[in-house]
Amino acid sequence: MNTTQAEQKYRIGTVARLTGISPDTLRIWERRYRVVQPVRSPGGDREYSARDVERLQLVKRLVDSGDAIGSIAGLATEMLISRSLQAFSSATPVKQLPRKPCTVVVAGETLAARLEAEAGTLQGLHLLAGYSTIEACLSGRPHPSPDVLVVEIATVHEDTTRQIIRWLEDIGAQKALIVYRFATTEVLQRLPAARVQSVRAPVSALVIQNLCMGMQPMPVPAGAVPVEGTHGFSVSPRRYSNETLAELAQVSTTVKCECPKHLAELITDLVAFERYSSECENRHLKDAALHAYLHATASRARDLIEDALAHVIEVEGIEIDA
Numbered sequence: 006m007n008t009t010q011a012e013q014k015y016r017i018g019t020v021a022r023l024t025g026i027s028p029d030t031l032r033i034w035e036r037r038y039r040v041v042q043p044v045r046s047p048g049g050d051r052e053y054s055a056r057d058v059e060r061l062q063l064v065k066r067l068v069d070s071g072d073a074i075g076s077i078a079g080l081a082t083e084m085l086i087s088r089s090l091q092a093f094s095s096a097t098p099v100k101q102l103p104r105k106p107c108t109v110v111v112a113g114e115t116l117a118a119r120l121e122a123e124a125g126t127l128q129g130l131h132l133l134a135g136y137s138t139i140e141a142c143l144s145g146r147p148h149p150s151p152d153v154l155v156v157e158i159a160t161v162h163e164d165t166t167r168q169i170i171r172w173l174e175d176i177g178a179q180k181a182l183i184v185y186r187f188a189t190t191e192v193l194q195r196l197p198a199a200r201v202q203s204v205r206a207p208v209s210a211l212v213i214q215n216l217c218m219g220m221q222p223m224p225v226p227a228g229a230v231p232v233e234g235t236h237g238f239s240v241s242p243r244r245y246s247n248e249t250l251a252e253l254a255q256v257s258t259t260v261k262c263e264c265p266k267h268l269a270e271l272i273t274d275l276v277a278f279e280r281y282s283s284e285c286e287n288r289h290l291k292d293a294a295l296h297a298y299l300h301a302t303a304s305r306a307r308d309l310i311e312d313a314l315a316h317v318i319e320v321e322g323i324e325i326d327a
Contacts, residue, residue, distance in 0.1 A: 113157020150177030
């Protein structure tokens with residue numbers, strides 16, 4: 006393990022996504038079984054090393070295969086690796102649901118160049134486009150809407166959250182991964198966890214891959230009802246820009262039906278509420294889960310109204326600018 010990897014620290018939310026272990030379970034495993042012993046930041050937050058993450062991934066894998074946490078918690082990492090190899094070398098493969106690659110767009114001169122260079126080695130990650138700056142990404146994007154927008158920025162400020170939400174809306178991404186160099190713990194905690202994750206630079210391409218794939222919604226078996234937790238809310242990308250909605254609101258003067266106008270106004274209101282609820286999630290940490298739920302619900306409502314508007318546009322033969 007090189008020096009950069011040894012110095013990299015991860016917050017509990019990031020570790021939860023990398024390992025598939027909920028934050029509550031992580032705390033129990035640490036307190037009751039001493040599986041790992043993360044250090045504490047000056048602000049009192051848990052900080053995990055790359056070796057901690059590797060160990061937790063091994064323990065999770067063995068527990069999922071039937072081992073009791075109490076029987077393996079005290080084993081050395083090398084023993085966990087050996088046990089894992091023995092357990093899975095002869096195991097019958099489990100049929101898994103097909104999972105499409107996680108599509109990403111990257112903005113940031115250093116990070117975009119590095120991910121483009123290593124794109125062929127990152128399994129499960131599909132790089133749609135890379136830009137040197139977020140401005141270049143916003144100004145010209147011929148690519149489809151990505152699952153995750155990865156942005157490299159030097160500093161995270163209090164007003165960064167609003168900027169990120171606008172970037173997501175403009176690009177049509179569901180979630181964002183912020184790779185930063187400087188930020189206070191308080192500011193990072195105010196990022197809306199349902200849509201935004203953060204990791205401190207420098208960071209390896211493999212970690213970027215794991216974080217992005219962890220943010221991608223898991224496939225749901227046919228007939229199953231998805232259960233949403235505080236970090237499982239999905240937000241649909243917008244199909245109509247503000248300019249297009251304004252254009253559709255004026256179309257009603259040339260046709261008898263007023264539906265395009267009313268539907269465009271409904272979508273505009275829902276978009277505004279999405280932004281409002283997302284910013285509330287950022288400001289009111291105690292009610293973050295509630296506001297994440299409201300945000301996702303407004304997104305689903307907007308998605309339905311956008312379906313209705315698309316149908317009206319087709320039936321009425323309305324032509325709009327691309």
